[in-house]
Amino acid sequence: MEKMSVLVTGAGGSIGKEIARQLVYNEDISAILLNDISESALFDVFHSLQNASPVTEHSIRIIPILGDVCSDYTVMEIDTQCENIDMIYHAAAYKHVNLSMRTPAVYS
Numbered sequence: 001m002e003k004m005s006v007l008v009t010g011a012g013g014s015i016g017k018e019i020a021r022q023l024v025y026n027e028d029i030s031a032i033l034l035n036d037i038s039e040s041a042l043f044d045v046f047h048s049l050q051n052a053s054p055v056t057e058h059s060i061r062i063i064p065i066l067g068d069v070c071s072d073y074t075v076m077e078i079d080t081q082c083e084n085i086d087m088i089y090h091a092a093a094y095k096h097v098n099l100s101m102r103t104p105a106v107y108s
Helices: 014-023 039-050 053-058 072-081 097-102
Strands: 004-009 029-036 061-066 087-090
Parallel strands (some): 004 029
C-alpha cells in the first residue's frame, strides 16, 4: 500500500491542530500539509508536530503553507508543494460568527 499525503486546512485552529496531531500516528501517511491564514498559529502547530516522535520515527514530512485557502495563489502553492493529495481535512473557518456577520464585506 502506498503512503498518503494529507492536507489540513485551518491547521492552526483547535480542530485542525487536533486533526494534525492525530494524523502523525498513522503509519500510512508520508506527508501532512498544514495550511492556515495565521502565521503564528501555523508556526505553533508546525513546530509542535515537527518535533513529535511519530514524525521522526515514520519519516513523515510536515509542510506548512501560509495563506488563505480561498485564494487561488494558496491553492496553487499547495499543488506545488505536493503533486498528489490523497485526503483533505477542511477545518478552516471563522470562529467569531457574530463579528463576521457585522462586517460581511471583509469576510466574504
